Amino acid sequence: MIPKDISLSDIRTFVVLAEAGSFTKAAEQLGCGRPQISKQLAQLEDSLGLSLLIRTTRRQQLTEQGQLFYQQCQQALLDIEQAIEKLQDSRDKLHGHLHINSVGGPIGEDIIAPMINQFLGQHPEIKIELDFSSPRVDLIQEQYDFVFRMGELEDSSLIARKLCDLNISLYCSPSYAQQYGQPQTPDELSQHRCITGSVQQWSFKNPDNGKVEDFSIDGQLQCKNGRVMLxxxxxxxxxxxxxxxxxxxxxxxxxxIPLLQDWRLVATPFYLIYLKQKNSAARIQAFKDFVIESFEQFNP
Structure with a gap:
């Protein structure tokens, strides 16, 4: 039981402040002023008899006790949120919000967006916010429920469910091939004009020995939008x-036209990423199951 002199509202404000990284951002998220944030933090520190946050003119940093308190409270508040969501979920209808981030371009627009539209058609009480921003996102800080991403994942606090492997190839226009010729080996790419996205190191399987060889590519045009590249x-x-x-x-x-067809590029895995502790709400589970089932029937 929480002691009477400690407010659950103050604890929630502290957790938001720790995640936001600044009083200004925390105030925006909570819809209040910075003085209110300072007041609630001071109340909480007085009640606990501990300093939770060190603030200077340039930055803020959790104390050792503050970091421990944040981790425990963040999980506790998430458990409370999920308990409420479970009570609110009806047996026949799912409702609530889903915040989703995805790669854009043809994958996001032609594959993920139609899947989401189909899911919304089955669950009209659910609202989805879909973001196509390219940079790697922090699911905790930015409060996303799911992220669709290409490439490997190292963060152990996340679950990455592999949906498929995307076969990768090289292409150019017939006019380019006529003017500049076609490379016969990856070594010759350094003599050609290339268009790159987020990957400047292209990995090929040598057709003679099967070994993977990496080649650094300096693109004349760099753009992370697939349609622009095309x-x-x-x-x-x-x-x-x-x-x-x-x-x-x-x-x-x-x-x-395809190029270097003997030298196969290494396939790129495509993942559905989500937090370990964000898999309890019914709408979360329903969307996850829907995506996995959809990709089992999808042949890239």
Whole structure:
């Protein structure tokens, strides 16, 4: 039981402050002024008889006791939130909000967005906020429930469910091939114009020995948007490295041609990422199950 002189509201404010990293951001999230945040922090520290936060003109930092208190309270508040969500979830209808971040471009727009639309059609009481921002996101700080990402994951506090492997290939336009020729080996890419996204090191499997070889690529155009990369390649500006599903239509219509087909690029895993402790609410579980089932039927 929480002692009478310690307010649950003050504890929640402290947790938000620790996660936000500043009084200004915490005040914005809580919809109050910075003085209110300071007052609640002071009340909590007085009640505990401990200093939880060290604040200077440039930064703030949790004390050792503050870090321990934050970790325990953050989990406790999450448990309370999930308990409330479970009570609110009806047996027949799911409701509430889902915050989702995804890679954009053809994958986000042509694969993830239609899946989300189908899920919303099945669960009209659920509201979804879908964000296509590219940078790696912090699920805790930015309060996302799910993130769709390509590439490996190292953070042990997250669960990465592999949905599929995306086959990757090189392409250029017929006009580029006519003007500059086609590379016969990855070594020759240094002599060509290339268009790169977030990956500047391209990994190939040597057809002779099966070993993976890495090549650093200095792109004349760098852009993380897949559609922009495709448009630039079709315009004859260079060679692109993209998932095969990005440009099936362009290949059929003859606007792009595949390159170095003997040297296979290493496939990229595609993941659904979520927090370990964010898998209890019914809508969370329902969306996770829906995505996994959808990708089991999906052939990239």
């Amino acid at each position: 448009a630039s390649a079709i315009a004859g500006n260079g060679i692109i490295r993209v998932p095969e599903l990005y440009c099936q239509k362009e290949i059929r219509e003859g606007n792009l």
